[in-house]
Amino acid sequence: MGTQGMGKDAVGGSADGIGDDAVVSATGKSRDEWFALLDAAGAVEWKHQAIATWLARDQGVDPWWAQGITVGYEQARGIRLPGQRQDGTFEVSVTRTIAGDVEPALRALAAVVTARTGVEPLALNLAAKYPTARFPLEGGEFLLASASARGAGKTSIGLVRGRMANGDDLAGAKATLRSWLGAVTVEAVG
Structure with missing residues (x-):
């Protein structure tokens, strides 16, 4: 498909x-x-x-x-739908490259996610090779925010929404995540 x-x-x-x-x-x-x-x-x-x-x-x-x-x-062969994981749950992800360094970019992204969900990150791992912030959601779902250096003062930021019980609105979930990435501005990471 x-x-x-x-x-x-x-x-x-x-x-x-x-x-x-x-x-x-x-x-x-x-x-x-x-x-x-x-x-x-x-x-x-x-x-x-x-x-x-x-x-x-x-x-x-x-x-x-x-x-x-x-x-x-x-x-x-219809065994797995797009967005479906091996365990039967669904996942969507989005990325965007912005100007700025990794740590401030992840902090800014985590702040946007907290503002949109009302949930503080369960873990904010800034010291890892690939820094992440993990947010628990209702029903066992999670959001994972990540940031990685892209060179020349640029950082790739990403969001994954995982363990979704069904794939009824994957496109809507992806659009929401994309809008959250769009809310992370250069000024916010500076």
Whole structure:
């Protein structure tokens, strides 16, 4: 399931960001060829890990590519929906690059999330290689804010909303997260 004709906030399938030429270059086969081999092997009845292991161990596919092919296969065969995690919950994420340093950018993003949700971060890990702030939400959901250096005074900030019970409004959830990222201004991180 692709996102052709869908808006920028739509949640696409795993194949939407990586072209088939890249898959062929990295694995020696196209997605369709891998999917045909998986069908012939009976993989539509297998669990996620069994598919990824078969690709990596038995077919010699790099583990990173094996995971991507596995998720794409599950989505193509209706085993997994776009945005759906292996445990059946759903997740959306957004990123944006802004001017500024990592620590002030994460602090500004955490402040926006707190203002929008009324929830203080459960953890604000500024000392990690990839600094994050984690916010617990109702129903076991969470928000994860992150920041990473992009060089030349730029920082990539991101938000993940995870453990969503269903995928009924993934596009709306993504739009909300995108608006929160948009509220983090250069002045706020300076």
